[in-house]
Amino acid sequence: MVSGAAAAAADSIRNATAGITRLIRGLDSQETREQSLDILCKVYLHTCENLAILLWNSFGTMKVLLEVITSAYSPLLSDSITEKAVTQVCNAIALLQPVASHPDTKMPFIRATMPVYLYPFLNTMSSERNYECLRLTSLGVIGSLAKVDNPEVVEYLLSTQIFPSCLRCLEFGRTLSKTVATFIIYRILLNERGLKYCFIIVERYLGVSQCLANVIESLGEEDENLPRLLRNVIGCYLRLSENQRTRPQLSRYVPWKLLEYKYVNILQGDPETLGNLRQLIHNLKITHSSAT
Secondary structure (H helix, E strand, O other), X not given: OHHHXXXXXXXXXXHHHHHXXXXXXXXXXXXXXXXXXXXXXXXXXXXXXXXXXXXXXOOOHHHHHHHHHHOOHHHHHOOXXXXXXXXXXXXXXXXXXXXXXXXXXXXXXXXXXXXXXHHHHHOOOOOOHHHHHHHHHHHHHHHHHHOOOOHHHHHHHHHOOHHHHHHHHHHHOOHHHHHHHHHHHHHHHHOHHHHHHHHHOHHHHHHHHHXXXXXXXOOOOOOOOXXXXXXXXXXXXXXXXXXXXXXXXXHHHOOHHHHOHHHHHHOOOOHHHHHHHHHHHHHHHHHHHHHO
């Protein structure tokens, strides 16, 4: 019985792989590209462990995805992109996410400088739905890269100026985009190289602090993404507060709105974030008492 179940499972995997391979081949043709993108994203994006390998190693597939992605540049600038085109581009971007996540394709993906093709979507200055869809899907790919602490990944992201792009997302994105953008910033700040980068130029450090403050000041109360956003912002502030030299400046930027009961109450189910908030307050109080 066990052998029969194992054989059935193997057949299922083979059939799924064959189906995915056909869909990937379908990306080559204009007639079948839209449907292939749609099915790959809806059916296999989160269920096929080998999707990244199949996409990366299929001849010409990355080229096709980049063609779809870059086709949005011009209409995006002229504000003439259609919802249908946005859906197709977002599907192409989404297929890069498993490639960015998989341990066997992550570094080749970076060394091929594929992420930079997504930066134009991070640097847009509109909160309209089409722009937000492209922004959020692109942030998802960058977030997948940043999720695991890897010095080479951090070095690459810093060299391609991801900080200004994420700060722009904090300024113009909606709550979910802000949540992912702050997550990326936090992951970079957790790396020593990323933290040093932030403090090399005073304007850079102050710009990050101010953008985080603006996020807190503009918070709503009912958004389901609010706990994650608070967790990421508090994590960023805590990491910045570890630099004793700049703590006095940081204390001017941290909005004490963070201590309002309604926000603290939101974090009651997240003891780690509450602990980070207490540590942040402790760090800033030490600075204040020292200055006094």
